Amino acid sequence: MPVPLFDIQTPLAPLRAAMHAKLAATFDAGAFILGPEVAAFEEELATYLGVPHAIGVANGTDALVLALRALGIGPGDDVVVPSFTFYASAEAVPLTGANPVFCDVDPETFCVTAATVRAALTPATKAVIAVHLFGNVAPVTEIAGLGVPVVEDAAQAVGSRAAAGAAGALGTVACLSFFPSKNLGGFGDGGAVATADEVIAERVRMLRFHGSRDKQSFELVGHNSRLDELQAALLRVELPHLDEWCDGRRAAGRHYREAGLGELVALPVPADGADPAWNLFVVRHERADALGAALAGAGIGQKAYYRVPTHRQPAMRQWTPAAELPGTEEAARTHLAIPMSPVLSRAQAEQVVAAARGAGLD
Numbered sequence: 001m002p003v004p005l006f007d008i009q010t011p012l013a014p015l016r017a018a019m020h021a022k023l024a025a026t027f028d029a030g031a032f033i034l035g036p037e038v039a040a041f042e043e044e045l046a047t048y049l050g051v052p053h054a055i056g057v058a059n060g061t062d063a064l065v066l067a068l069r070a071l072g073i074g075p076g077d078d079v080v081v082p083s084f085t086f087y088a089s090a091e092a093v094p095l096t097g098a099n100p101v102f103c104d105v106d107p108e109t110f111c112v113t114a115a116t117v118r119a120a121l122t123p124a125t126k127a128v129i130a131v132h133l134f135g136n137v138a139p140v141t142e143i144a145g146l147g148v149p150v151v152e153d154a155a156q157a158v159g160s161r162a163a164a165g166a167a168g169a170l171g172t173v174a175c176l177s178f179f180p181s182k183n184l185g186g187f188g189d190g191g192a193v194a195t196a197d198e199v200i201a202e203r204v205r206m207l208r209f210h211g212s213r214d215k216q217s218f219e220l221v222g223h224n225s226r227l228d229e230l231q232a233a234l235l236r237v238e239l240p241h242l243d244e245w246c247d248g249r250r251a252a253g254r255h256y257r258e259a260g261l262g263e264l265v266a267l268p269v270p271a272d273g274a275d276p277a278w279n280l281f282v283v284r285h286e287r288a289d290a291l292g293a294a295l296a297g298a299g300i301g302q303k304a305y306y307r308v309p310t311h312r313q314p315a316m317r318q319w320t321p322a323a324e325l326p327g328t329e330e331a332a333r334t335h336l337a338i339p340m341s342p343v344l345s346r347a348q349a350e351q352v353v354a355a356a357r358g359a360g361l362d
């Protein structure tokens with residue numbers, strides 16, 4: 001039997017009836033923009049994360065743009081961001097008029113560290129985007145110690161935890177995505193901004209709604225970036241199951257370890273104090289493409305997500321970093337995502353490991 005790279009359908013199947021009922025009720029209620037489902041979801045999400053404010057927006061990329069704008073970031077400012085991440089983490093920065101300054105990652109955790117961020121600070125640095133990549137949790141508390149506001153990019157890490165709290169509750173402001181393959185995946189695009197800061201929360205609420213509180217007076221040049229009522233209604237059905245799904249992801253990581261995967265490839269290392277809910281299970285090998293081809297040949301889902309790191313993407317040419325980023329280059333060259341989901345079984349993990357062993361790569 002093939003093993004897919006991820007499995008969205010199986011965990012959702014038991015919720016089908018509840019979701020259909022919710023959809024019908026939302027249709028009948030007839031309030032499709034910023035209605036009661038969005039308000040209730042925002043409250044439930046804030047409670048889940050342990051922060052006072054969660055604001056639903058259209059997607060995770062907008063969450064980043066709105067969070068940066070709410071921090072007052074704009075032209076002339078620098079924002080430190082890792083290069084080894086999904087492109088949107090960095091793309092959000094020039095969308096505010098600011099400059100991305102690319103920093104390195106630790107290839108073992110795939111995350112930024114206080115040292116890699118410190119090396120990229122400039123006199124114009126106004127924020128750091130700490131990406132919790134693949135579900136790992138970047139050391140936000142240590143980075144905040146550098147004296148710069150930390151924007152968490154928690155798109156891939158909803159449900160992950162650090163010693164200080166949930167991913168999404170650690171920095172000045174956090175950005176979440178509900179893209180379907182994320183840990184809390186919707187049925188289309190969706191995102192949220194979470195923060196303990198009342199002023200930032202109010203600015204994000206306005207920025208998502210054309211810079212207005214009441215659609216009469218427009219105080220900011222804003223955006224139309226709202227979480228859809230239908231998405232919120234469905235996410236409310238999912239949220240009570242998120243921890244159980246995250247535990248399934250953690251168990252899948254253990255299955256790989258116990259099946260001996262660590263003898264064949266470098267396993268992802270949780271950052272200090274992190275308890276990751278792996279969104280993607282990403283291993284490293286010097287011959288990652290050969291490993292990927294062997295897995296594909298055995299019917300096993302695999303993907304190299306960021307072979308070309310963000311700082312070498314054509315649109316980022318003008319922000320080429322001054323220094324080399326050796327951790328980034330290593331991660332980009334050697335990483336490979338293998339199957340991960342809340343329902344990945346021990347038998348499936350053993351099948352993946354057997355196929356990796358069969359590839360005969362030392």
Ligand SMILES: Cc1ncc(COP(=O)(O)O)c(C=O)c1O
Pocket residue numbers: 059060061062085086088089131133153155156176177178179189190191
């Ligand atoms: C690390 C990271 N940041 C930001 C985003 C952007 O989220 P969205 O696709 O919801 O705009 C994503 C997701 O795709 C992501 O993986």
